[in-house]
Amino acid sequence: MAPRKIIIDTDPGQDDAVAILLALASPDEIEVLGITAVAGNVPLALTQKNARIVCELAGRTDMRVFAGCDAPISRKLVTAEHVHGKTGLDGPVLPDPVMALQDTHAVDFIIDTLRAEPPGTVTLCPLGPLTNIAVALERAPDIAGRIEEIVLMGGAYFEVGNITPTAEFNIYVDPDAAKIVFGCGAPITVMPLDVTHKALVTKPRNDAFRALDTPVGVTVAEMTDFFERFDKEKYGSDGAPLHDPCVTAYLIAPELFSGRHINVEIETVSDLTLGMTVADWWRVTDRAPNATFMGDLDADGFFTLLTDRIARL
Ligand code: RIB
Numbered sequence: 500m501a502p503r504k505i506i507i508d509t510d511p512g513q514d515d516a517v518a519i520l521l522a523l524a525s526p527d528e529i530e531v532l533g534i535t536a537v538a539g540n541v542p543l544a545l546t547q548k549n550a551r552i553v554c555e556l557a558g559r560t561d562m563r564v565f566a567g568c569d570a571p572i573s574r575k576l577v578t579a580e581h582v583h584g585k586t587g588l589d590g591p592v593l594p595d596p597v598m599a600l601q602d603t604h605a606v607d608f609i610i611d612t613l614r615a616e617p618p619g620t621v622t623l624c625p626l627g628p629l630t631n632i633a634v635a636l637e638r639a640p641d642i643a644g645r646i647e648e649i650v651l652m653g654g655a656y657f658e659v660g661n662i663t664p665t666a667e668f669n670i671y672v673d674p675d676a677a678k679i680v681f682g683c684g685a686p687i688t689v690m691p692l693d694v695t696h697k698a699l700v701t702k703p704r705n706d707a708f709r710a711l712d713t714p715v716g717v718t719v720a721e722m723t724d725f726f727e728r729f730d731k732e733k734y735g736s737d738g739a740p741l742h743d744p745c746v747t748a749y750l751i752a753p754e755l756f757s758g759r760h761i762n763v764e765i766e767t768v769s770d771l772t773l774g775m776t777v778a779d780w781w782r783v784t785d786r787a788p789n790a791t792f793m794g795d796l797d798a799d800g801f802f803t804l805l806t807d808r809i810a811r812l
Pocket residue numbers: 510512513514515539540626627628652661667668669742743
């Protein structure tokens with residue numbers, strides 16, 4: 500079976516980095532057509548740099564990295580240095596990238612790629628705020644029908660919010676973009692906090708990364724050592740939730756995940772609940788289902804896959 504062609508849209512972020520590494524370590528299942536950076540965890544100047552750092556860490560200086568939107572569609576950028584550190588990749592000491600950033604804007608790359616590839620053959624994998632995806636959909640509505648699937652990390656329902664009491668960060672940063680994406684009609688699979696908070700990098704799991712004793716394995720362990728402190732303190736959890744790798748793991752082993760095809764709407768008006776993913780988990784409305792909202796994962800299977808693949812780099 501041919502590998503799935505994907506575009507990773509990302510705001511690295513340590514967990515984004517692991518998601519990208521997992522994709523690049525899995526060429527039999529995933530062909531990364533390009534990586535588009537968006538402002539999110541840290542400003543765009545850092546997310547586009549960090550995306551290139553990760554590609555070089557994986558030995559993929561051939562990968563095309565594009566810079567996208569540096570702010571949400573209509574709101575002020577909110578960043579998350581308190582979680583990811585001032586560089587966005589705090590933890591390991593990593594060299595500045597040498598590989599070039601592409602000249603093309605990320606939104607143009609997304610549009611051009613979806614128009615150039617056969618319809619239904621490209622999957623979009625947003626790992627940060629949905630600004631790039633939404634701007635592409637607004638500028639080129641014809642691409643909505645050409646998207647194979649959008650597999651995104653974002654939102655929360657039973658797990659509630661991580662940046663406000665009701666909103667998850669990626670959706671909260673650009674709720675207007677999220678509303679556009681969730682309303683575009685393309686097949687959508689959502690990895691919300693309900694799932695990602697079950698993907699905890701416990702000490703044994705992080706020790707397994709370090710025990711690979713490879714530059715990538717040790718770097719992933721060092722990223723997690725830094726990244727976990729915020730969530731362990733806030734939630735008293737057993738380790739950092741590896742949010743974004745749930746997206747690329749789903750492409751490789753969907754059987755690790757379970758959820759429901761339901762209606763998900765985005766709050767874009769109320770200041771109190773801005774960015775909330777209103778997931779009709781119990782189907783109490785007649786609103787049409789528009790997304791497969793994941794609720795559970797096989798965490799041991801997830802980490803076995805992740806460790807085996809990271810070992811390949
Ligand atoms: O809320 C978690 C999400 O926000 C992850 O994608 C993390 O990288 C940040 O972007």
